[in-house]
Amino acid sequence: MELPLLTPLVSDGFYMNCQPMELPLLTPLVSDGFYMNCQPMELPLLTPLVSDGYYMNCQPMELPLLTPLVSDGFYMNCQPMELPLLTPLVSDGFYMNCQPMELPLLTPLVSDGFYMNCQPMELPLLIPLVSDGFYMNCQPMELPLLTPLVSDGFYMNCQPMELPLLIPLVSDGFYMNCQPMELPLLIPLVSDGFYMNCQPMELPLLTPLVSDGFYMNCQPMELPLLIPLVSDGFYMNCQPMELPLLTPLVSDGFYMNCQPMELPLLIPLVSDGFYMNCQPMELPLLTLWSVMVFI
Structure with missing residues (x-):
């Protein structure tokens, strides 16, 4: 799609005049x-999906190309705010009485x-954003520091459940007829x-975590189990919709008067x-954190 800004789940408001790469x-x-x-x-705050409310007075870093889903990596010398709980997108409910670490650059x-x-x-x-339904009878690992967005890395000796499909947060819609690899421990956020030996599906371009807001008239695929947080993997033969810009995982905070799709x-x-058929709201810039607060 012809978008002036960056792709979904990207700090769109933080960078402009970007040139697409040939992929x-x-x-x-x-x-x-x-x-x-x-x-x-020139923005004072951190990028979306970042613990904006947890750090302040951050200085931007000089990076020629920003890495995917980077948050505090864009900024350094951040001062922590006095918050008792963990940062967003963290398994806050799973741990308590945590002490902040002295990190010059947050990962x-x-x-x-x-x-x-x-x-x-x-x-x-298991912790949130983990493929809980895929494993059972897991034993916790003795880790002094838990890694980011790790799922089965927190647990060992897990017994796999009899599921024919892929793991959640995997771009199932891009590939089919995949053969499982012999891995003793599944890597976090790996697709x-x-x-x-996956065969690509004939899709014009359906980016992951981009759902039906970009496409309509989708035909459901014959899947016995729909994976969570999977979007276009559920549907094929989708026709693009004429939308000015509907960012995925950004909902009605940016748009109003939306009509539900069938x-x-x-x-x-x-x-x-x-x-x-959503109408954009008159908002200068609503980061994902702002959307959370707005909702």
Whole structure:
């Protein structure tokens, strides 16, 4: 699509005049990797999906090309705010009494990496954003510092459940007929790394975590189990909609007067995929954090 700004889940408001890279197929959860030669905008806050409320007075870093889904990596010399809990997108409910770490540069989308000496809460299940439904009877690992957005890395000796499909947060819609790889531990936020010998599907370009808001008249695929946080993997033969700009995972905070789409199954955590013919609201810039606060 012809977008002046960066791709979804990217700090769109932070960079402009980006040139697209020549990629035959864009990888899942890639942000600035799609664009190069970006010019930074003068913004005081951090990028979206970043713990904006947790740090302040950050200085921008001089990076020629920003890495995908990087948050505090854009900024350094951040001062922590006095917050008792963990950063956003963190398993806050799973740990308590955490002490902040002295880090000069915060890593991207890090959760417990910001904190140490956390005490685990008595929860039987895995942490959020983890493929809980894929594994059972997991034993917790003795880790002094939990890595960012790690799922099964927190647990070992897990027994796989009998599921025919891929792991959540995987770009299932891009590949089919995949053979599982022999991995003792699944890597976090890895997509096709779980599978090999995958055959690409004939899709014009359906980026992951981009749902039906960009496409309409989609035909459901014959899948026995729909993976969470998967969008276009559920549908094929989609026709693009004429939308000015509906950013994925950005919902009605940017748009109003939306009409619901007639879809047989609405994907979880999908926003604009539920609605079409939306009118943009007069907002200068609403980061994802602002949307959360707005909602």
